[in-house]
Amino acid sequence: MSNWKGAIQNEWDILWKKKTTKFFVGFTVLVPISLGWLLDKVNLSFGLLPISSSGIPLFTLAILISAYLPLLIFMLVSDGLTFQPQVLKAFFLRPIHRYKLYCARIIAIAGLIAIHLGLALFTSLLSGWMFQEWLGWEAVREAFLAYGLSFLPLLLWITIASFVAQWFRSQTGAMISLILIFTCSYIFLYINPAASAFSPAHYNDWHTLVSAGASATESILYGTSYLFSTGFLFFLIGLVMFERRNI
């Protein structure tokens, strides 16, 4: 077995073994189902329908990307990538380069986040269909696109969190700092709207730009380059710090 494959498989095993991982997967499935059920009840009781069935996947996505998935990312990263010698030592003494271990951890976390998005997409489509009506293939295509595109800003948050985690020895310290950075990046949007494009939080709902189509071509190009370049930069700095650790 190549050590790449072994490392990713190990990280996946370690992630999946945690009770919190299973709990949050369950929660992600429950969000769209309860949302569909709630809308159905509101509709029956008051004759009002604040969100149509086609809106359930996008409304669910808005809930996920605004805070829930970033917080989950911070929890996973601060657990797996902070400088805890006893945890790191387990695989540092094996025939595998550290950069492969770092990448394997990021790939495993990114994989889990992709699963969360996939599950949320599937259950939100199902929820809309069950509690309201079939939303049509065009809405399904839009939902797929929106969920797929939302993965990119989340990937950026993973690389930022992995970089920040390198400065901490404890999970709690890293988690608190990441929450503060996340909050500040949102506050920055309101304090300085002119420079909001430099805040990662600005791209959390990046999929809406793409859904807007050709009218936003310039913004799409700028957003794409920002997401990739910033993500790559944080990934590289985090990797160098991880590589140079003395245990």
Next chain:
Amino acid sequence: MIEVLEAKHVTVRYKNKRGVHDISLTLRQGEIFGLVGPNGAGKTTFLKAVCGLLRLGAGEVKICGQSIHTNYEKAMLHMGCLIESPALYEEFTAHHNLLLHSRFYNHVDREQIEAVLDQVGLSRSKSEKVKNFSQGMKQRLGIASALLSKPKLILLDEPTNGLDVDGVIQFKELIRSLSLDSQLTILISSHQMFELESLCHRVGIIYDGELIGTNETSDITKMNQTLEQWYIEQIRNQRDDAAYV
């Protein structure tokens, strides 16, 4: 004789100026080498430098001819380590812990995992979660993890920590048989002089970050000395030299 470990002029300096300075050591195949020294002398630092946990300030380490610096993966294929306390995942069973490690080697299969668990006397507890293990059981699992890949060299840092009397006896028998039957080279650091005296072919003293002396254990006993007496003499000479300077 094949040289399994070649450490040349190994130097590591911590920010507090401690560490190890200019240590050179060569170990031959099948040899058991014991490292002794006071607390903070640099035994663990030297072992960590050999296995790549610490970056070298100067010097070079080769395992079976492969440099730990330039050919890390190939060098580590030949080495098993137990440094300080064993690094284990508490939520996993003993078997699963070894399975995680086995994925980095092409030649380690489930039979080998069972074999090392049997070697360290953990076969009956292989399906128990590590969080329910005693300190001694964790130490045994750490030793199993070091032996897993059938390495040519193993580094053991205070390996009998937490082991009961039976565990220590079993451990010594295991080390002897590995050296004799499998021609495994073993580098052990310990405070237990009696243990090293009965186990090692050669011993070395690390004092204040330097390797101040090495000797064959048979030569020490030929001089009608115990390892402890030889150790005290060497340390005293070193202190006298330092005072004289």
